[in-house]
Amino acid sequence: MTALLAIIGGAIYIIGYMVYGRRLEKEVVKADPNRPTPAVKLRDNVDYMPANKFVLYGHHFASIAGAGPIVGPALAMVWGWLPSILWIWFGNLFIGSVHDYLALMASVRYDGKSVQWISGKLMTPKTKYAFELFVYFALLLVIAAFMNVFAGLASSTPEIATASILFIIVAMIEGYIMYRTKMNFSAASIIGVILLILAIVIGFKFPFIKIASKQAWYVIQFIYIIIAASLPVWILLQPRDYLNAYILWFGLIVGGLAALIAFKGFSWPAFTVFSPNLISGQPSPFWPTVPLIIACGALSGFHSIVASGTSSKQLDNELSGLLVGYGGMFTEGFLSTIVVLSIAAFGMTVLKEAGGDMAKLASPALIGKYGAGVIGSTVGKVGIFTHSYGKLVGSIGIPYKLGVTFGGLWVSAFILTTLDTSNRLARFAWGEIWEPVKKTSEGFYKFIANKWVGSIIAAGLGMLIVWGGTLGALWPGFAGANQMLASIAMITAAVWVRNVQKAKKVWQYAVLIPALFLWVTVTVALIWYLFVAVPAIKAATTKYPVAIFTIIMIILNFILIGDFLGAFRKGPKPEAEVK
Amino acid sequence: MKKLSDLLRKFFGGIDEGLKEASVSLIEKELEETENVFALLTMGFLSGIPSPPTGLVLRLLPYMQREIYVMMLRSKNLDDVFAETAGTFDID
Amino acid sequence: MKTYFFLGKGGVGKTTIAASFGVGTSLDNGNVLVVSLDPAHNLGDAFNSTLSNKIKKISDNLSAVEVDIEKMIKEYLNELAYKMKNTYRYLTTFNLDRYFDILRHSPGIEEYAVLEAIKRFIKLKEFDTIVFDTPPTGITIRVFAMPKLSLLWTDRLIKMRKRILDRRKMVENVKGRFEAKIEGETVVLTSDEKEDDVMQELVRYRAEMEELRNFFSSDNTTVNVVTMPEELALFETKRISESLSEFKIKLRTIFLNKVIQCKKPPEGIKGKIKEQEEVLKKMREEFRGIQIKEIPLLEHSPRGIEELKELYNNYLI
Numbered sequence: 001m002t003a004l005l006a007i008i009g010g011a012i013y014i015i016g017y018m019v020y021g022r023r024l025e026k027e028v029v030k031a032d033p034n035r036p037t038p039a040v041k042l043r044d045n046v047d048y049m050p051a052n053k054f055v056l057y058g059h060h061f062a063s064i065a066g067a068g069p070i071v072g073p074a075l076a077m078v079w080g081w082l083p084s085i086l087w088i089w090f091g092n093l094f095i096g097s098v099h100d101y102l103a104l105m106a107s108v109r110y111d112g113k114s115v116q117w118i119s120g121k122l123m124t125p126k127t128k129y130a131f132e133l134f135v136y137f138a139l140l141l142v143i144a145a146f147m148n149v150f151a152g153l154a155s156s157t158p159e160i161a162t163a164s165i166l167f168i169i170v171a172m173i174e175g176y177i178m179y180r181t182k183m184n185f186s187a188a189s190i191i192g193v194i195l196l197i198l199a200i201v202i203g204f205k206f207p208f209i210k211i212a213s214k215q216a217w218y219v220i221q222f223i224y225i226i227i228a229a230s231l232p233v234w235i236l237l238q239p240r241d242y243l244n245a246y247i248l249w250f251g252l253i254v255g256g257l258a259a260l261i262a263f264k265g266f267s268w269p270a271f272t273v274f275s276p277n278l279i280s281g282q283p284s285p286f287w288p289t290v291p292l293i294i295a296c297g298a299l300s301g302f303h304s305i306v307a308s309g310t311s312s313k314q315l316d317n318e319l320s321g322l323l324v325g326y327g328g329m330f331t332e333g334f335l336s337t338i339v340v341l342s343i344a345a346f347g348m349t350v351l352k353e354a355g356g357d358m359a360k361l362a363s364p365a366l367i368g369k370y371g372a373g374v375i376g377s378t379v380g381k382v383g384i385f386t387h388s389y390g391k392l393v394g395s396i397g398i399p400y401k402l403g404v405t406f407g408g409l410w411v412s413a414f415i416l417t418t419l420d421t422s423n424r425l426a427r428f429a430w431g432e433i434w435e436p437v438k439k440t441s442e443g444f445y446k447f448i449a450n451k452w453v454g455s456i457i458a459a460g461l462g463m464l465i466v467w468g469g470t471l472g473a474l475w476p477g478f479a480g481a482n483q484m485l486a487s488i489a490m491i492t493a494a495v496w497v498r499n500v501q502k503a504k505k506v507w508q509y510a511v512l513i514p515a516l517f518l519w520v521t522v523t524v525a526l527i528w529y530l531f532v533a534v535p536a537i538k539a540a541t542t543k544y545p546v547a548i549f550t551i552i553m554i555i556l557n558f559i560l561i562g563d564f565l566g567a568f569r570k571g572p573k574p575e576a577e578v579k
Numbered sequence: 580m581k582k583l584s585d586l587l588r589k590f591f592g593g594i595d596e597g598l599k600e601a602s603v604s605l606i607e608k609e610l611e612e613t614e615n616v617f618a619l620l621t622m623g624f625l626s627g628i629p630s631p632p633t634g635l636v637l638r639l640l641p642y643m644q645r646e647i648y649v650m651m652l653r654s655k656n657l658d659d660v661f662a663e664t665a666g667t668f669d670i671d
Numbered sequence: 672m673k674t675y676f677f678l679g680k681g682g683v684g685k686t687t688i689a690a691s692f693g694v695g696t697s698l699d700n701g702n703v704l705v706v707s708l709d710p711a712h713n714l715g716d717a718f719n720s721t722l723s724n725k726i727k728k729i730s731d732n733l734s735a736v737e738v739d740i741e742k743m744i745k746e747y748l749n750e751l752a753y754k755m756k757n758t759y760r761y762l763t764t765f766n767l768d769r770y771f772d773i774l775r776h777s778p779g780i781e782e783y784a785v786l787e788a789i790k791r792f793i794k795l796k797e798f799d800t801i802v803f804d805t806p807p808t809g810i811t812i813r814v815f816a817m818p819k820l821s822l823l824w825t826d827r828l829i830k831m832r833k834r835i836l837d838r839r840k841m842v843e844n845v846k847g848r849f850e851a852k853i854e855g856e857t858v859v860l861t862s863d864e865k866e867d868d869v870m871q872e873l874v875r876y877r878a879e880m881e882e883l884r885n886f887f888s889s890d891n892t893t894v895n896v897v898t899m900p901e902e903l904a905l906f907e908t909k910r911i912s913e914s915l916s917e918f919k920i921k922l923r924t925i926f927l928n929k930v931i932q933c934k935k936p937p938e939g940i941k942g943k944i945k946e947q948e949e950v951l952k953k954m955r956e957e958f959r960g961i962q963i964k965e966i967p968l969l970e971h972s973p974r975g976i977e978e979l980k981e982l983y984n985n986y987l988i
Contacts, residue, residue: 114662309666
């Protein structure tokens with residue numbers, strides 16, 4: 001079954017790429033190999049530089065992949081593996097990859113400007129500002145949600161905690177030898193990988209970091225964030241980022257191979273109930289709430305930032321865009337597919353071995369009701385993945401616990417990197433948000449925009465929100481903000497396709513319908529979240545900030561659709577220059 | 580046979596280049612920012628910010644091609660700074 | 672070599688005093704050069720001789736020159752423009768001409784030229800003494816301030832430059848020598864301090880500024896102020912003294928010029944004489960430790976070497 005699903009998944013993506021992707025390229029993007037891309041036209045060897053398309057694909061994929069495509073699908077298993085996988089396959093195919101690809105190509109057509117900038121031009125300047133706000137809230141929620149995930153993993157599995165801490169040291173050593181010594185690059189890389197393996201093995205054999213309190217890990221992460229985000233990038237962040245890519249590819253390739261070889265049937269039900277108890281422990285209807293759980297892997301707004309931030313400035317030819325944007329997202333979908341099938345095959349076994357109350361999991365309906373609870377109280381909501389992955393790679397000879405440690409490090413490595421970068425970006429956004437105050441009260445501005453203040457506030461707010469919160473409540477908050485971002489990007493793309501590209505009606509709808517479907521789904525989901533899930537949050541320190549963010553996002557969302565309808569109704573501009 | 584070895588060389592060469600880029604991309608961004616700030620500080624009088632004594636500026640100017648170049652490039656993208664910064668940090 | 676700076680507002684007789692001092696010094700103490708840095712040149716009038724941008728021998732052991740600051744500024748900018756046009760070939764969108772227009776009128780360009788002039792003259796080995804007739808006080812004070820200010824900026828820029836070179840080295844360790852192709856030209860960006868033109872220029876400039884700072888504060892440099900016995904002049908002299916001490920430059924002598932000495936003053940100027948006396952008293956209090964020399968209001972302003980010599984012998988010694 002694992003092999004079957006892996007193959008079907010792979011096939012769907014490949015066929016989707018060949019058939020749907022190529023049509024998009026032709027009819028919507030109207031990719032022209034003879035039109036110079038900004039990387040060529042504006043080449044300055046600073047930001048604009050054409051890159052080999054395979055290299056760019058690899059880079060783009062490593063940038064968009066993180067902990068998201070793993071955590072989301074793991075949480076979604078309470079709906080059963082089938083709905084999850086269908087969203088990962090088809091949500092990705094018709095919405096997610098389209099979103100990524102169009103964001104990339106629109107940016108290419110606008111000289112590498114970001115989707116945010118384009119939205120400001122195609123709709124209204126308000127949209128551009130809304131974008132920034134969404135990103136800021138998303139960042140705070142990312143910090144909270146990711147802190148929770150890591151705390152969960154580290155407190156329950158000392159192997160993972162140990163490997164993660166060792167990895168920090170490994171990264172710093174790698175940073176030193178790679179940037180401060182004249183050592184040959186390949187040699188330095190090999191040493192880095194060896195040290196990485198050592199960290200995993202030591203974590204596996206000598207798990208000496210045994211801190212069982214989740215909240216202790218919140219504090220540890222808070223301190224880590226503040227320090228890490230204040231260090232020059234070469235010391236920790238850059239080498240981490242670099243080594244993460246090796247972890248990613250290894251995990252993906254080994255997982256894929258193991259899936260093909262494992263030949264294991266699924267003990268997890270294909271479908272449990274439509275509304276299992278998931279978000280905040282409340283019955284969560286698959287529609288509209290699935291995007292609040294599975295974001296990356298199916299659709300993620302952050303990708304549009306990466307696509308239009310760096311990738312678009314390095315695209316060597318318009319025809320390469322499909323591989324980078326569309327293909328990159330598909331690969332992430334494939335990654336999520338592996339997550340789903342590993343839990344589908346081994347999840348039940350894992351829960352049984354972890355002492356879970358199997359009586360509560362005896363039928364699909366029961367799983368819907370109690371599944372999230374049982375998982376949470378035994379291996380943990382992300383632990384279900386690390387342990388299932390451990391079992392999966394056991395079929396190619398890797399010891400179970402080692403596989404678990406690796407799976408855990410995979411998630412935590414990306415989490416700790418993201419916590420660092422999120423804090424840095426939040427600090428920056430914070431300064432921007434307070435800019436208007438500069439004129440009226442310079443002293444206050446100086447204080448509030450100070451980088452330490454910005455850093456502590458972002459990390460502090462994150463910690464405040466996560467302190468009493470559960471992943472089931474926090475993750476949808478982050479995913480919601482993320483999907484809102486995707487909404488703006490998708491809607492901007494729809495306007496671009498209609499007003500600028502002037503694609504055939506049918507193709508306009510091919511972009512418009514997913515965009516509107518997404519907007520409606522996310523809006524309904526967030527309203528549901530506000531009225532059903534948020535009230536169920538017990539901790540006030542979590543409930544109120546999340547509620548406020550959600551309300552602001554919903555309001556902005558309605559303003560957004562107003563702007564969109566205006567721009568859409570205006571229709572294609574006359575043949576004058578759009579830029 | 581030669582085609583195959585050429586292809587392999589291109590493939591692994593590409594990977595090598597890609598890996599090298601990946602390993603320093605953040606450092607390079609920081610470098611550009613610092614070069615930009617250096618140029619801004621030295622040429623501050625062009626935009627009304629405090630600048631070094633004219634004598635110093637006159638002495639440095641002949642050697643600041645790179646920094647001025649970066650500064651001019653960056654000033655073109657000033658209206659997209661947020662997204663550009665966000666794009667540098669791969670968050671997902 | 673000994674250097675003397677004469678500061679003072681316009682109209683106080685600074686140039687006459689400076690010229691007279693030059694004449695007197697040339698009689699007993701070696702070869703003297705009197706330099707006028709004041710854009711409103713009066714030095715030639717004082718010597719009754721036409722002076723120019725070239726050093727002119729006026730008598731034995733005495734030479735004089737009127738520096739054309741405007742011309743110097745033009746020369747520096749032209750040289751810079753030439754240098755830049757050659758190296759900045761690929762910055763085609765960079766409007767050099769407009770840029771130089773801004774530079775030409777930027778605050779500090781005059782001070783820069785004056786400083787360069789001073790540097791030039793104090794290097795001349797054939798003179799034992801140089802007397803400077805300075806530009807209006809504001810500029811002169813800023814000139815004295817330049818070394819300290821320049822050092823502050825230079826240090827800051829050096830720190831930043833080190834960081835740039837440091838990061839370049841890191842990238843170099845991975846990707847090798849940093850070569851950028853900018854608009855058809857290959858530009859090598861070095862990470863080595865010794866190879867980096869900007870760093871070398873910064874270091875060079877720093878050394879020069881430090882030398883100047885030491886020069887201004889040394890015992891071989893004397894700063895004098897020429898002023899008049901008036902209330903406002905007193906305040907100005909005070910401000911000058913404070914600024915100078917901020918840069919650790921000592922004020923040696925105050926030449927109180929145009930003192931009305933009248934045995935039987937008519938009614939009309941009795942008030943003025945009273946003011947004079949008060950100012951004098953205040954001055955002696957304020958500037959203890961500084962020599963104050965009084966020069967009376969003469970019947971006619973001294974012109975030519977003989978009269979200047981007389982002035983020197985009567986009142987300046």
